[in-house]
Amino acid sequence: MFDIVKEIEFWTHIMRDHALFQHTGLSPRETETINKTQHFYNLFDQLHQNISKLPAEINPEIIPNLLAENKTAVVQFTQFKKKLLEKLMSCRIELAMSPSFLNHMINEAMEYYRFLCIADESLRYNKVLENIRLHKVWLPDASGHAKYVASQLDGIEGVYYNEAVDFMHRFDEAFKKANEMYLMYERITRRNGELEHFNTETEMSMNNFIVFLETVRQLKKECKLFTTGTFSPLILDHMIREEKYYLTRIKCLTEK
Numbered sequence: 001m002f003d004i005v006k007e008i009e010f011w012t013h014i015m016r017d018h019a020l021f022q023h024t025g026l027s028p029r030e031t032e033t034i035n036k037t038q039h040f041y042n043l044f045d046q047l048h049q050n051i052s053k054l055p056a057e058i059n060p061e062i063i064p065n066l067l068a069e070n071k072t073a074v075v076q077f078t079q080f081k082k083k084l085l086e087k088l089m090s091c092r093i094e095l096a097m098s099p100s101f102l103n104h105m106i107n108e109a110m111e112y113y114r115f116l117c118i119a120d121e122s123l124r125y126n127k128v129l130e131n132i133r134l135h136k137v138w139l140p141d142a143s144g145h146a147k148y149v150a151s152q153l154d155g156i157e158g159v160y161y162n163e164a165v166d167f168m169h170r171f172d173e174a175f176k177k178a179n180e181m182y183l184m185y186e187r188i189t190r191r192n193g194e195l196e197h198f199n200t201e202t203e204m205s206m207n208n209f210i211v212f213l214e215t216v217r218q219l220k221k222e223c224k225l226f227t228t229g230t231f232s233p234l235i236l237d238h239m240i241r242e243e244k245y246y247l248t249r250i251k252c253l254t255e256k
Contacts, residue, residue, distance in 0.1 A: 002252075004063065004119055005054055008070055010245060011112040012048035015077060016041055017238045018105050022084065024230070027094030033084070040077050047073060067120045071113065078109040096230075104144050107137060108242070128185055131195065131253045135178035135202060138246040142209060143171035145239045149216060154226035160216060167209050174202060199250055206243050213240050 019041035026034050047070060058066075085102050087093035095102075117123035146168035153161045177198065185195070217236035219225040 002115065002119055003056070004066070005051060005056055005058060007115055007119070008051045008066070009048065010241070011074075011115065012044045012051060012070070014108060014238070014242065015074065015112065016044040016048055017234070018081075018108070019044060019077075021105075021235070021238075022095070022097070025096040030094055033093065033095075036080060040080065043073055044077075064120065067116050071116050071120075074109055074112050074116070078106060078113065081106045081109060101144060101148065104141050107141065111137060127253055128195070129182065131199070131250065132178055132182040132185055134246065134249055134253070135198070136175065136182060138242070139171045139175040139178055139202070142206065142243060142246070143168045143175065145213075145243075146171065146209070149213070149236075149239075152228045152231035154228075157226050160225070163212060167205075167212065170205055171209075174198075174205065196254070199254060203247055203250070206247055210240055210243050213243070 019037050023034060023037040023041060026037065028034075051066075081102065084093065084095065085099060085106065088095055088097070088102060089099050114123065118125065146164045150161050150164035150168065153164070155161070181195065181198065213236050216225065217233050217240070220227060220231065220236065221233050
């Protein structure tokens with residue numbers, strides 16, 4: 001089910017981005033924390049380079065060490081993120097991120113760890129519940145992305161601002177449905193047409209959102225959109241990769 005090389009390549013890239021976003025969001029006065037974010041950036045950059053050099057068909061004998069190495073790294077990074085969140089929520093750090101935004105980064109690190117546990121067979125799951133659980137993780141994440149995009153746009157960019165807010169509301173509503181569905185399916189553990197329909201609806205919304213993000217990214221690259229100065233195309237690229245990953249995971253679970 002999983003392509004271990006592609007999964008680790010994806011996740012090490014995401015974690016490296018997280019470290020970079022934290023690094024750039026910290027006040028210059030936060031020297032100790034800046035150094036720690038640099039450490040994690042270097043760590044995941046190295047892990048990403050290592051996995052990128054491996055062939056798609058890797059020697060099965062190296063898989064246990066590969067998974068263990070990545071597990072150790074993501075556990076350490078998750079603990080660091082939790083400390084950042086605790087400081088942010090108690091107003092003890094100068095970091096240009098909201099608690100929810102940072103919390104979504106923790107959610108993603110935990111998804112990475114979950115994949116590693118599934119890959120080394122220390123975790124098993126029910127396909128139907130996993131399908132809905134993925135919606136519960138990635139829909140609020142996508143909503144947060146839409147909200148962040150809206151917050152970075154100049155007030156005169158009304159068309160793009162309104163579109164971003166519309167996506168945010170759409171994903172929030174879908175998350176409410178996914179949450180209720182999870183509780184119902186947890187009790188009956190079966191798949192029916194409603195779940196398949198929900199998957200299709202979500203795929204359509206997410207594909208539309210990806211097109212929107214790609215448009216904003218291109219406009220930003222060409223300096224044709226009024227935004228904050230720190231709103232970089234890399235952030236949009238990061239979001240697009242995550243939305244595509246979400247769709248890929250749902251597709252893998254629903255293939256017969």
